[in-house]
Amino acid sequence: QVQLVESGGGLVKPGGSLRLSCAASGFTFSDHFMAWIRQTPAKGLEWIAYITGSGDEIHYPDSVKGRFTISRDNTRNSLYLQMNFLRAEDTAVYYCARGPGSRSGSYVSWGQGSLVTVSS
């Protein structure tokens, strides 16, 4: 069955960097767009990155643009999120999510989440 497993979360100081990974299995990875979505008690669910199945189109919201980079390795069935210049407000549970097709649709599958804490 479809599985998405995030890793790489942890405690990091403000201004620091962290790389999240999402290992996918149970489906043809390159056929599906992927996204990162984070959740905090204060702000709820926030979409933070999108990448098409082939990786030819990427989008970010303004809150992370220029600091976060989404990428994927279709040969390794893996999705990544490089997070730089981290701020306290980036503290959240980060989910990777899969779309139903290569470009558009809702989030049909989610990982279990990885906690990122930004604190000195």
Next chain:
Amino acid sequence: EIVLTQSPATLSLSPGERASLSCRASQSISGYLAWYQQKPGQAPRLLIYDASNRATGIPARFSGSGSGTDFTLTISSLEPEDFAVYYCQQRSDWPITFGQGTRLEIK
């Protein structure tokens, strides 16, 4: 940015009752709205996509309706496992946005 406003914030009902949850968009999003259910300690689960289509494996008691700016998630007869938080999400325009959630609690 398209703002999604969910109401009510909390809904208190009993098993067997009918639940109606609202999601209103700040501008037209056509039918590009999804609904998710989230239980404590779990990731969100897709219930409804494109306003009215049930996702795979979702029971028929869940239904979605609406278009443009006003949308409704209806649970026809509440089961004990339905008490959770529900979120709407639009994919009409970037950035993708979510509503703030409706907590459905047992009365």
